[in-house]
Amino acid sequence: MRVFTVFPALTALFFSATYAQTFPNQSGPYALKVTSDDAAIDGKYLYACHSGAAIEQLCLGDKGENPPAFGSYYFNSSDWSEEVNGSKTGVLVWNLPLQDTFASSALTFSYSPASNVVVVYFIPGDQNAATIAFDADDKIFMAAYVDDTITPGGSKAFYHWQVCNTQFGGYRYQALAWVTVGRPINESCRGVNVTREAT
Numbered sequence: 001m002r003v004f005t006v007f008p009a010l011t012a013l014f015f016s017a018t019y020a021q022t023f024p025n026q027s028g029p030y031a032l033k034v035t036s037d038d039a040a041i042d043g044k045y046l047y048a049c050h051s052g053a054a055i056e057q058l059c060l061g062d063k064g065e066n067p068p069a070f071g072s073y074y075f076n077s078s079d080w081s082e083e084v085n086g087s088k089t090g091v092l093v094w095n096l097p098l099q100d101t102f103a104s105s106a107l108t109f110s111y112s113p114a115s116n117v118v119v120v121y122f123i124p125g126d127q128n129a130a131t132i133a134f135d136a137d138d139k140i141f142m143a144a145y146v147d148d149t150i151t152p153g154g155s156k157a158f159y160h161w162q163v164c165n166t167q168f169g170g171y172r173y174q175a176l177a178w179v180t181v182g183r184p185i186n187e188s189c190r191g192v193n194v195t196r197e198a199t
Helices: 002-022
Strands: 025-035 045-050 056-061 073-077 091-098 101-110 117-124 132-134 140-144 156-158 161-168 171-179 193-198
Touching (some): 117 161, 140 193
Antiparallel strands (some): 025 045, 025 073, 025 193, 056 171, 073 091, 117 171, 132 140, 140 156, 161 171
């Protein structure tokens, strides 16, 4: 029994240490605020919510509704991080509590060939981390180094954030998601912007 308890924690710590070496420059903590034309979700905040072993989605909640640790995020970059639209790129991080320490978990996307709606979640390490940046208004965008809509393609900022009723890892939440192209096939989705606020 003890082996199954300790092993995931050791694995998370290993990936966290490797990740810290890759993106050593950190800013934050930040809260993440949602703005939307939908009054039901406008002004809500994003909190880490359990979606499996060391996996967390970003669920909606009111400000102060959850413990601060579950709504505090960081932006990690490096001296060699590229810029898109004048903003340095990097990864969004949430610290997963592990007894007396924590594991840095990077924002990651889970794609499905059956949907254009992408589940967004945190997992320890940065092996498949999404490349993001913050614009001049502190809104998060996905950074693409090649814009496939033009030839030759240059870098471009994309703001395809949605809040949707999601089902992931056996858990159902109203949570942050991403739409690749077009209208989301999940009819519960509502377009949003996500803005960081210093805490």
